[in-house]
Amino acid sequence: NAGVTQTPKFQVLKTGQSMTLQCAQDMNHEYMSWYRQDPGMGLRLIHYSVGAGITDQGEVPNGYNVSRSTTEDFPLRLLSAAPSQTSVYFCASSDWGYNEKLFFGSGTQLSVL
Amino acid sequence: QQQVKQSPQSLIVQKGGIPIINCAYENTAFDYFPWYQQFPGKGPALLIAIRPDVSEKKEGRFTISFNKSAKQFSLHIMDSQPGDSATYFCAAKARYGGSQGNLIFGKGTKLSVKP
Numbered sequence: 001n002a003g004v005t006q007t008p009k010f011q012v013l014k015t016g017q018s019m020t021l022q023c024a025q026d027m028n029h030e031y032m033s034w035y036r037q038d039p040g041m042g043l044r045l046i047h048y049s050v051g052a053g054i055t056d057q058g059e060v061p062n063g064y065n066v067s068r069s070t071t072e073d074f075p076l077r078l079l080s081a082a083p084s085q086t087s088v089y090f091c092a093s094s095d096w097g098y099n100e101k102l103f104f105g106s107g108t109q110l111s112v113l
Numbered sequence: 114q115q116q117v118k119q120s121p122q123s124l125i126v127q128k129g130g131i132p133i134i135n136c137a138y139e140n141t142a143f144d145y146f147p148w149y150q151q152f153p154g155k156g157p158a159l160l161i162a163i164r165p166d167v168s169e170k171k172e173g174r175f176t177i178s179f180n181k182s183a184k185q186f187s188l189h190i191m192d193s194q195p196g197d198s199a200t201y202f203c204a205a206k207a208r209y210g211g212s213q214g215n216l217i218f219g220k221g222t223k224l225s226v227k228p
Contacts, residue, residue, distance in 0.1 A: 040220060043157070045216075058215065090157070092156075101147075104156030104158065
């Protein structure tokens with residue numbers, strides 16, 4: 001049972017570089033989301049999607065892009081990395097609607113130098 | 114504006130103690146209140162959840178108490194064990210309504226249970 005798979009687990013970038021954090025789920029969930037976790041800040045929503053072709057912004061979307069071309073995949077793109085984007089990133093998925101249980105991936109630890 | 118306020122930030126208890134973590138919310142449209150447990154290096158996982166039509170929910174050693182009028186809810190861990198040492202997040206969401214349908218998390222409480 002793979003659940004939610006995130007790659008890579010660790011990444012170091014230089015300021016201004018771009019990269020894509022990958023997220024895939026095999027539970028046929030309609031809803032997928034990206035959160036970032038910073039010390040003392042909890043989990044903050046970056047972007048979310050309620051189905052293929054539908055994405056929307058969360059609380060902290062600036063500097064990040066997303067797309068949802070398939071039900072399974074929800075990549076997060078950093079176009080020009082900044083040190084403020086140093087964080088642990090979590091992808092999560094769930095059935096949309098009344099079943100709110102979020103299934104989280106194991107996270108990507110990103111450092112921007 | 115922080116929609117879900119969680120306290121304390123950290124908590125240390127002895128084995129067998131009853132740690133209590135508190136959360137308060139402001140948005141009266143919220144109708145689902147889960148707690149997530151996160152171990153180091155792992156993603157959060159759903160522990161227990163409650164809806165506002167009940168005042169208490171118990172699952173094993175974990176209990177949520179809910180006070181709708183005060184807009185507060187709390188997590189109690191009975192007979193705490195060292196294996197309960199983790200970070201706990203409260204969260205809230207509305208049933209419908211665009212961005213309010215997303216889970217909004219508190220800032221987390223790091224719990225240490227000493228043997």
